[in-house]
Amino acid sequence: MENHTFEICLALGVVIPLISFTILAFFGANAPFGKPRAAYLALGAIASSCLLATYVLISWYGLSLEQKAQLTQEAFRYHWADFGSISIDVGVKLDSLTIIMYFMVTFIASFIHLFSIGYMAGHSDEVGGECKFHRFFAYLGLFCFSMLGLVISSSLLFLFIFWELVGLCSYLLIGFYFDKKFASDAGMKAFITNRVGDFGFIIGLALVVMYTKTFDLDAAADAFAQQFNAGTGIFAASIDLFGWHVSGLTLATLMGVGLFCGAMGKSAQFPLHVWLPDAMAGPTPVSALIHAATMVAAGVYLVARVFRLLTPDAQFVIAVIGCITLTMTALIAIVQKDIKKILAYSTLSQLGYMVFGLGVGAWTAALFHLMTHAFFKAMLFLGSGQVIEGCHHEKNIMNMGGLRKKMPVTCWTFFIGVLAIAGFGIPGTHIGLGGFFSKDEILAVAYERAFNMHAEAHGESGDSHGDNDNHGDTDDHGSHVRADVGDNVQLASAGSNTTALLAVQSANAMASGEGGGHANGTQAKMDIAATLPQLPKWMFWLPIIIAYVTPFYMMRCWWLTFMGKPRDQHVYDHAHESKLMYIPLVVLAVGTVYCSYWVFRPMISQASEVAANAPAVVAFDGKIHDYSEIPTHAMMTLTHGEGMVNPHTALAYIVGISWLIGMLFAAILYWNGPKLAGRIKDAVPGLAFLHKTLENRLYIDHVYDFILVEGVKTLGRLWGWFDTNVIDNFVDLVAYAAKGIGVTTGRQLDMGVEKGDIGLVDNIANAIAWITYSTGSGLRRPQNGRIRTYVLLTAGAAGIALLFVLIWSMSSDATEVISAASAQ
Amino acid sequence: MLAVGLQHYLILSAMLFSLGVLCMATKRNAIGILIGVELVLNSANLNLVAFSKYQTGTGDGHIFAVFVILLAAAEAALAIAIFMNFYNNVRTIDVDRGDELRG
Numbered sequence: 001m002e003n004h005t006f007e008i009c010l011a012l013g014v015v016i017p018l019i020s021f022t023i024l025a026f027f028g029a030n031a032p033f034g035k036p037r038a039a040y041l042a043l044g045a046i047a048s049s050c051l052l053a054t055y056v057l058i059s060w061y062g063l064s065l066e067q068k069a070q071l072t073q074e075a076f077r078y079h080w081a082d083f084g085s086i087s088i089d090v091g092v093k094l095d096s097l098t099i100i101m102y103f104m105v106t107f108i109a110s111f112i113h114l115f116s117i118g119y120m121a122g123h124s125d126e127v128g129g130e131c132k133f134h135r136f137f138a139y140l141g142l143f144c145f146s147m148l149g150l151v152i153s154s155s156l157l158f159l160f161i162f163w164e165l166v167g168l169c170s171y172l173l174i175g176f177y178f179d180k181k182f183a184s185d186a187g188m189k190a191f192i193t194n195r196v197g198d199f200g201f202i203i204g205l206a207l208v209v210m211y212t213k214t215f216d217l218d219a220a221a222d223a224f225a226q227q228f229n230a231g232t233g234i235f236a237a238s239i240d241l242f243g244w245h246v247s248g249l250t251l252a253t254l255m256g257v258g259l260f261c262g263a264m265g266k267s268a269q270f271p272l273h274v275w276l277p278d279a280m281a282g283p284t285p286v287s288a289l290i291h292a293a294t295m296v297a298a299g300v301y302l303v304a305r306v307f308r309l310l311t312p313d314a315q316f317v318i319a320v321i322g323c324i325t326l327t328m329t330a331l332i333a334i335v336q337k338d339i340k341k342i343l344a345y346s347t348l349s350q351l352g353y354m355v356f357g358l359g360v361g362a363w364t365a366a367l368f369h370l371m372t373h374a375f376f377k378a379m380l381f382l383g384s385g386q387v388i389e390g391c392h393h394e395k396n397i398m399n400m401g402g403l404r405k406k407m408p409v410t411c412w413t414f415f416i417g418v419l420a421i422a423g424f425g426i427p428g429t430h431i432g433l434g435g436f437f438s439k440d441e442i443l444a445v446a447y448e449r450a451f452n453m454h455a456e457a458h459g460e461s462g463d464s465h466g467d468n469d470n471h472g473d474t475d476d477h478g479s480h481v482r483a484d485v486g487d488n489v490q491l492a493s494a495g496s497n498t499t500a501l502l503a504v505q506s507a508n509a510m511a512s513g514e515g516g517g518h519a520n521g522t523q524a525k526m527d528i529a530a531t532l533p534q535l536p537k538w539m540f541w542l543p544i545i546i547a548y549v550t551p552f553y554m555m556r557c558w559w560l561t562f563m564g565k566p567r568d569q570h571v572y573d574h575a576h577e578s579k580l581m582y583i584p585l586v587v588l589a590v591g592t593v594y595c596s597y598w599v600f601r602p603m604i605s606q607a608s609e610v611a612a613n614a615p616a617v618v619a620f621d622g623k624i625h626d627y628s629e630i631p632t633h634a635m636m637t638l639t640h641g642e643g644m645v646n647p648h649t650a651l652a653y654i655v656g657i658s659w660l661i662g663m664l665f666a667a668i669l670y671w672n673g674p675k676l677a678g679r680i681k682d683a684v685p686g687l688a689f690l691h692k693t694l695e696n697r698l699y700i701d702h703v704y705d706f707i708l709v710e711g712v713k714t715l716g717r718l719w720g721w722f723d724t725n726v727i728d729n730f731v732d733l734v735a736y737a738a739k740g741i742g743v744t745t746g747r748q749l750d751m752g753v754e755k756g757d758i759g760l761v762d763n764i765a766n767a768i769a770w771i772t773y774s775t776g777s778g779l780r781r782p783q784n785g786r787i788r789t790y791v792l793l794t795a796g797a798a799g800i801a802l803l804f805v806l807i808w809s810m811s812s813d814a815t816e817v818i819s820a821a822s823a824q
Numbered sequence: 825m826l827a828v829g830l831q832h833y834l835i836l837s838a839m840l841f842s843l844g845v846l847c848m849a850t851k852r853n854a855i856g857i858l859i860g861v862e863l864v865l866n867s868a869n870l871n872l873v874a875f876s877k878y879q880t881g882t883g884d885g886h887i888f889a890v891f892v893i894l895l896a897a898a899e900a901a902l903a904i905a906i907f908m909n910f911y912n913n914v915r916t917i918d919v920d921r922g923d924e925l926r927g
Binding site: 084784785786787788791792795 | 845848849850851852857883919920922923924
């Protein structure tokens with residue numbers, strides 16, 4: 001008998017917030033749930049989920065790798081229904097990634113609930129009063145339910161269902177102040193933009209189910225790998241999709257990109273990023289929970305979950321999108337004035353880093369970044385909530401300044417958040433906050449992919465042999481040299497040289513990885529390894545540059561808010577700090593400092609090992625794409641010492657102190673408020689133009705507005721014109737014709753007759769009129785214009801008809817019986 | 825254990841249908857009526873799928889049901905648009921107030 005304790009705990013933790021939601025939704029407005037009690041109920045629900053999550057986390061942490069792998073294998077599955085030959089299972093996905101995500105969501109949600117009690121007490125009274133207060137906590141409960149459900153789903157179908165549910169919650173909470181036009185507009189914008197992404201998601205989902213015949217995440221990935229190695233299934237298929245003929249690898253890529261489209265909507269990546277800044281119209285705790293820490297990370301989580309279904313081309317698309325997003329939004333963040341908008345754009349930029357990381361194959365690093373980001377961004381948003389609340393809804397940082405004296409706790413916890421997002425750390429040591437390690441790890445992998453492809457390809461075999469860091473790296477380095485020699489000296493035979501190298505490597509991967517039985521897979525594997533694209537150089541340099549921009553805009557935000565002299569005396573005089581909201585800020589700050597490296601990194605690297613049931617992340621072709629063991633520069637310099645020639649040593653000094661340079665620059669520039677920066681902007685030609693462009697979000701919203709909104713309106717006007725001028729005229733013409741005919745015939749038949757004639761036509765007409773009139777007045781009584789009467793009449797008539805049919809069939813049965821009897 | 829057969833579905837569907845009609849006949853709130861309509865449509869869906877599963881064995885009923893769902897979505901969109909206009913004219917969505925067309 002298997003032990004399902006973990007699954008039960010996790011599932012229970014999902015259901016508890018739902019119960020809280022149900023109670024609050026139906027009875028929240030009633031007397032026993034006065035203002036604070038509604039919040040306590042919701043807080044209690046999520047806190048008990050968090051306790052369950054803590055229990056699971058601690059027990060899971062104590063298990064050995066083999067036990068974890070076994071538990072993952074035997075995780076609970078319930079056969080729910082069949083869809084043709086495809087079975088739909090309800091199950092819990094049990095691995096390190098699920099558990100750590102689950103813990104992160106419940107932990108942050110608990111403290112945000114706590115924060116909300118203080119925050120919403122002041123905010124809900126503006127509109128709707130009591131009614132709004134419990135509704136807020138009901139929505140939060142629904143959100144927690146959906147988000148946790150999304151995390152533990154083992155099947156893509158349920159993942160999609162919960163995916164839509166979190167979208168709904170996001171819509172409800174963005175538009176929480178629905179009586180304000182901009183808030184309800186922002187909610188709609190978020191919902192509709194997500195719909196665009198979900199369209200791609202559905203296509204991807206349909207392709208997965210069509211070719212792998214399963215909804216299960218693991219089974220689908222296994223089937224996909226098998227199909228690739230055997231060249232069957234999706235790789236032998238070719239279909240017409242929207243009039244576009246796709247087949248084989250392209251179709252597989254399209255599938256991956258389709259799934260990524262969903263992530264693009266939810267994680268707000270480049271073409272669909274427009275909704276996230278507007279989503280700041282919601283209450284600040286919501287921004288912290290949904291639009292910074294958890295829901296927007298769902299897209300990244302999805303990509304991580306379906307990573308084995310992504311072809312190299314699909315990964316490349318993901319990397320490009322991530323790279324564009326992280327660059328563009330970081331630049332926009334520099335010029336924003338609204339404290340929440342700055343945080344929103346920095347969230348976008350960090351999400352870009354995560355997506356970029358997944359795209360280049362830095363699975364572990366990207367998820368590590370997700371976790372650390374969730375903590376410090378939730379804290380930053382709560383800090384901004386504290387500031388906005390304390391300054392009486394002043395959001396413009398230009399009117400703040402000097403607030404450190406009025407709200408010291410907020411100031412310094414916010415500063416820890418700034419340090420974390422800037423990537424504070426000292427290269428060469430273990431000292432540093434989460435952002436330092438996670439961001440650097442992503443960049444290290446990007447470096448590998450942009451400059452060092454062959455070495456990486458061979459390094460895998462080293463990694464798959466053993467976990468010894470040192471050994472793997474030496475191997476890595478040696479092969480790098482060998483590959484270079486092969487390429488440079490013997491250009492003509494370079495191809496065959498590489499092929500031989502890859503053959504060795506794929507044989508190694510097969511021997512150690514899961515795909516022991518695919519003897520004929522070698523050829524295919526070689527092909528795919530050869531097509532794994534080398535990243536263009538700009539995709540390495542842009543994230544590096546943005547690593548300098550990030551500390552700059554975050555420091556600008558912090559400095560203008562808390563340091564310097566007060567710029568608006570009125571705001572400053574009335575500023576205060578709410579004691580109720582201390583605890584969440586301090587706890588999250590401690591979490592940011594503590595959990596950053598020591599807890600999450602090992603958990604996630606274990607997740608990558610257990611997730612695919614192999615020593616590393618197994619990519620879609622069954623080949624091991626393990627970038628997780630590429631050490632970060634901090635580790636590198638420790639393991640290799642000073643003398644080693646190593647790319648990461650250089651990287652350490654390029655990126656490692658970016659936080660210091662960026663923050664110092666911002667501090668100097670904004671030492672005395674924004675005046676100096678303004679003068680520089682006016683003095684340097686071109687800068688003002690750049691500033692304006694960035695302030696208008698690169699005009700992307702304008703373009704969407706022009707093409708989509710105006711386009712639809714123009715189309716509507718066009719059809720309106722067609723309606724009034726063409727169709728109406730035609731109808732008028734018919735009417736005129738009928739009138740003309742009537743007049744003519746009337747003269748002939750009716751008016752042309754002699755006096756005293758009875759007038760046949762008239763009489764007939766009168767008779768018909770009389771019949772119509774009397775029938776009409778008879779039927780007039782039931783026509784009272786009430787829908788309910790009509791429905792009743794219709795239902796009654798249908799009932800009578802049914803009765804007749806029954807009687808008739810019974811009597812005809814009787815006749816048959818009689819006729820049968822008489823025949824005897 | 826009792827096996828679930830066609831008639832169970834039919835009974836459930838009949839109940840749903842009756843509830844839907846009742847809802848349509850008793851509610852004065854336009855949204856309530858819309859919900860009643862949805863219930864009726866879904867009872868029809870249930871019938872389609874149940875018959876398709878137990879009688880024909882083909883997927884036709886499923887496809888019909890999907891079409892009905894699609895139709896219901898379109899209908900809801902349209903109905904709500906009508907309610908909005910109704911509200912603009914009468915300042916309420918009590919359908920009994922919309923009886924200008926009575927005989």
